[in-house]
Amino acid sequence: MNLKSISDCEDQRIQKFINYKLPNHFKKIGWIGFVLSFVILIATKFFDGDYSILVDILKRLLLVFLLIVIMSKEKVEDEMIKSIRSQAFSFAFVGAVAYTLLQPVINVIVASIFKPEKAIFNDLGDFQILWFMMMIYLVVFIKLKKRA
């Protein structure tokens, strides 16, 4: 095997990895898991007790199920869907970076107006950023798909 064919083979492997998508039926599994985790997460607010570990697990499960939805193929995964997907990914990426940079500043400004004693600069947590990014992706993707 010469160097060119090794590099071609490597390239194909990378392409296959980058373009990998779960089969379409995973989308349903993802949404069901997402709704269940969300409902249980909301339910913990209405019952007394220490649910901090459960809440942490549910938050991570929410992100995993959202990722499954995002990673699943559409019924017909054609080139227009790929183009919409990449548009939604880039929008979500830029949105998440802007949100991560601006939201803490906005929080401080709003707090300094209404509760100056609580106006402390806090970075956003990983859950908040990832949740925002994935929700933006899904909203943009669904919106663009409906427009098509």
Next chain:
Amino acid sequence: MKNTLKVERAINNFTQEELAKKIGVSRQTINSIETNRYVPSTLLALKLSKLFNKPVNEFFSLEEGD
């Protein structure tokens, strides 16, 4: 870029769904191409050309400013 895909489809008596199935895309993709909301790849254009038995530039053409 403008196209006469709708006309070609009518000549060949295909519905959007039928044409979509023949070239392996969704009906929405055909609709988006017809309404100029999506510019297809060369691969898809060539598949259409083969199906209609016509050169690509007979149903896809550049507009001023393209």
